[in-house]
Amino acid sequence: xxxxxxxxxxxELTADPRRWADLAHDEGFxxxxxxxxxxxxxxxxxxxxxxxxxxxxxxxxxxxVDFVRxxxxxxxxxxxxxxxxxITAALWHSRSTTSTPDCLAVTDAVCGHADSVFVLLxxxxxxxxxxxxxxxxxxxxxxxxxxxxxxxxxxxxxPNLLLAYVHTSDEPADLLRESHLMGADVTTYAAMTAQxxxxxxxxxxxxxxxxxxxxxxxxxxxxxxxxLALTPPDHPATKALLATRDGAYLxxxxxxxxxxxxxxxxxxxxxxxVASQYIVYDLPA
Numbered sequence: 001x002x003x004x005x006x007x008x009x010x011x012e013l014t015a016d017p018r019r020w021a022d023l024a025h026d027e028g029f030x031x032x033x034x035x036x037x038x039x040x041x042x043x044x045x046x047x048x049x050x051x052x053x054x055x056x057x058x059x060x061x062x063x064x065v066d067f068v069r070x071x072x073x074x075x076x077x078x079x080x081x082x083x084x085x086x087i088t089a090a091l092w093h094s095r096s097t098t099s100t101p102d103c104l105a106v107t108d109a110v111c112g113h114a115d116s117v118f119v120l121l122x123x124x125x126x127x128x129x130x131x132x133x134x135x136x137x138x139x140x141x142x143x144x145x146x147x148x149x150x151x152x153x154x155x156x157x158x159p160n161l162l163l164a165y166v167h168t169s170d171e172p173a174d175l176l177r178e179s180h181l182m183g184a185d186v187t188t189y190a191a192m193t194a195q196x197x198x199x200x201x202x203x204x205x206x207x208x209x210x211x212x213x214x215x216x217x218x219x220x221x222x223x224x225x226x227x228l229a230l231t232p233p234d235h236p237a238t239k240a241l242l243a244t245r246d247g248a249y250l251x252x253x254x255x256x257x258x259x260x261x262x263x264x265x266x267x268x269x270x271x272x273x274v275a276s277q278y279i280v281y282d283l284p285a
Contacts, residue, residue: 009040012130013173023173028090032176035186042192047073047121047135048169048179051208052083053114055165057269058218060156061208064166065119065201067152071138072125075200077191079118080207081183083111090181091167102252102279106162109267110276115211118182119204120191132175136168159220162276216269220277223270230264237262241274250278 014023023029036043049068051061065075085108092107099107123131140151142164147154158165169175179188191197217223224241231238237258244250252275256266264271 009043012044013176014171019173023177026177028181029173029177032180032184032189035180035184036176036189036192039189039192043172043175044130045123046076046175046192047123047131048175049073049119049121049135050083050167050178050182051117051119052111052165052167053116054110054163054218055156055158056114056116056208056211057214057216058157058165059212059215060165061117061212062205064152064156065205065208067155068121068135068138069201072123073121073131073135074124074196075119075204076122076194076196077120077188077200078204078207079179079183079188080115080211081118082114083116083182085112087181088112091178098282100280100283102250102275103162103281106252106272106275106279110162110272113267113269113272114214116182117204117207117211118179118184120179120188122192122196130172132169132171136170139166139168159218159273160276161281163218163220163273214269218269218273220273223273224277226270227264227274231262235262237264244274244278248278249280250275252279 014020049064051064055061055064069075088108088111096104121131121135123134125134127134138152140147140153142153142161144153144158144160153165156165169178224244228238228241231241235258237255240248240250240255240258255275256271259266259271266272
C-alpha cells in the first residue's frame with residue numbers, strides 16, 4: 001500500500017477497520033490511492049456526487065447542483081463518463097445478493113443509457129463528519145419509503161429505487177475507489193488541495209447543459225401510457241402493460257423480447273421507466 005504523510009490519513013479513509021482486508025486487494029481503491037496519496041490531507045473535506053442519466057433527462061441536473069451548493073458543497077472538479085456494466089457491478093451488484101436478474105439488468109440499462117458526470121465537491125461547512133458521509137445523509141436512501149423531506153432525492157423527485165437520479169460515495173475510501181473506476185486522474189485528486197476555482201461551477205453547468213438533449217417526463221405511469229399508445233391491442237407487450245394496472249409484475253426479459261418484436265427499443269426511456277416501477281426487485285427470502 002502506498003505510503004502517505006501519516007498513518008492517521010490512512011486510518012481516516014474508513015470507519016470500519018474490517019474493510020482493510022478487502023481494500024488491500026481492490027484494484028479501484030488501490031488505483032485511486034496511488035494517484036491521490038500526495039493529496040490525502042484534503043480528502044475528508046471532499047465528497048463524490050454522480051449525476052446520472054435519468055437525472056439529466058428529467059431536467060433536474062441544474063437543480064441538483066443548486067441543492068448541494070445551498071448545503072455548503074462547492075464543485076471543484078468534474079468528469080464526464082459512461083457508467084458501463086463493470087462500474088455498476090463494482091458499485092452495487094456485489095452488495096445486491098438479494099436483487100433479481102431483472103433488477104440488475106434494468107439498473108445496468110438505466111445507468112448506461114447515456115453519459116453521467118461525477119462531481120468532486122468540497123464541503124465548506126465546519127463539521128466533524130467526513131464530507132462524503134454528510135453528503136450521503138443529505139442525499140437520502142434509494143428506497144422512497146425511507147426518504148425524508150429536505151433530502152436531495154426528494155427535492156429532485158426521484159420516482160423509485162431504480163430511478164435514483166444520483167449516487168454518492170459513503171466514505172473517503174469509497175470516494176477513492178469509485179472515482180478511479182469512473183476515470184479520475186491525478187488532476188481530480190490534486191483539486192482536493194487547490195484553492196476553490198470560481199469557474200468550476202460554470203464549467204460543470206455548461207457540461208450538464210450540453211448533455212441535456214433528450215428531456216423526458218420520467219414518470220413511470222406516463223411512460224406506460226405512452227407505450228400503450230404504440231402497442232397493438234392483442235400483443236403480448238400490451239397485455240403485460242395492462243396487467244401491471246391490476247398489480248401484476250413485469251417480466252423484464254420477456255417484455256424486452258416483445259418490444260423488440262414490435263421494433264421498439266427496449267433500452268429507450270419509456271420501457272426502462274416502466275420496468276423500473278413494475279419488475280420484481282428482490283429474490284424470495
